[in-house]
Amino acid sequence: MTAGVVEVLLLGLAAGLLVGLMGVGGGIIVVPLLVHVLGFAQHLAQGTSLFLLLPPIGLGALREYWKTGDVDLPAGIACAAGALAGGYGGSLVALWLPARHLKALFGIFLVAAAILLLRQVLARPDATGDPEPGGESGS
């Protein structure tokens, strides 16, 4: 596996754009990129993605959201604690499981979530919907 330095740096930049834009962790973007652009095997891609996520690489993006007040700190901390506990169990299962069917189910789950998210905005075309960035005070 000898991916070019520039190639990998640019991949990181592209993944980072999506991290900040969508507020997601990067794994969902980095794993497919590693597998399909750099030709990684699935488990190696997942392990490398988890390695990448160890330092707070989303901190710069978080700072931007923080400036506009679009952060619920207690809820975020609760999510972090849950992810820590759940991630341990999930990774143990992942390493002995042939994840093919589970991954497909995960995909179906994501598609369903996307449809629910879309339906919510499309169902009320005239409503204001979500508050503007920075427009929501503490919950």
Place this chain on the structure above:
Amino acid sequence: MTVRISPRLVVVFLAACVVGAFGGLFGVGGGILFVPLLVLGFGFGQHRAQGTTLVALVPPTGLLAFVNYARAGQVDWRVGLLLMPGVFLGGIAGARLALRLAPRPMRVLFAALVFLAGLFEVYASWLR
């Protein structure tokens, strides 16, 4: 600030445990699952859900999962290190872009990403 442990927070924590298990299972940080969780389950606005999810990504929540992969020799250290600066800088640019977007297009864009990611998982697992 004082952080009161409200029932809602406990529910968020329990839901995040389940989400975290998925994260470990698929090597994702869980962000793609946290945003829909907060929006659909807890009524967050799209931008607030995204900003809050980024909080969950500051501590190394994948550490325990990572240790398991590292023990199994399933980490490419060089590529991982090379990806870090780009993701950090790209993240700032992406966040600035997101905060210029109105809530509706932001939601549609996010849903599109989740939809494509989902289709991709199905395709990569079953159809290839």
